[in-house]
Amino acid sequence: MAAYRGSCICGEVVFEVDGPFDRFLNCHCSRCRKATGTAHSCEVIVKASAVRWLRGAGSVARFNLPQASSFATAFCKQCGGPMPHLTRSGREAIIHAGAFDDSLGITPDRHVHWASRADWYRHGEELLVEE
Numbered sequence: 001m002a003a004y005r006g007s008c009i010c011g012e013v014v015f016e017v018d019g020p021f022d023r024f025l026n027c028h029c030s031r032c033r034k035a036t037g038t039a040h041s042c043e044v045i046v047k048a049s050a051v052r053w054l055r056g057a058g059s060v061a062r063f064n065l066p067q068a069s070s071f072a073t074a075f076c077k078q079c080g081g082p083m084p085h086l087t088r089s090g091r092e093a094i095i096h097a098g099a100f101d102d103s104l105g106i107t108p109d110r111h112v113h114w115a116s117r118a119d120w121y122r123h124g125e126e127l128l129v130e131e
């Protein structure tokens, strides 16, 4: 079974996630836009038991949006980098794919909340490439 390692921006928090992933998606909801500062989140979803903290678990803060039934975020208290978090049911974990350090070898296969996408969103392949 493959395991994929990830970390926060500053390196205080390191985690590992067992593959294969259950889902790998781009979420275009307005909450994910604000949580990531980008057009959409890019999320890996696995069973809760597939995530292990290797370092810095105590440095992870969690925010449950009070008016939402399920939305939450987690981040490193030092650098603010998004970190894995359990869904409120505790059954699954959500990992922002950009937090992985290892190559994943797979890509997202779906958009969710597509109708809510930002009107400035464009597929990456349609953009100029500036090196």
Ligand SMILES: [Zn+2]
Binding pocket: 008, 009, 010, 011, 012, 013, 076, 077, 078, 079, 080, 081
């Ligand atoms: Zn950090």
Ligand SMILES: [Zn+2]
Binding pocket: 027, 028, 029, 030, 031, 032, 033, 041, 113
């Ligand atoms: Zn979302």
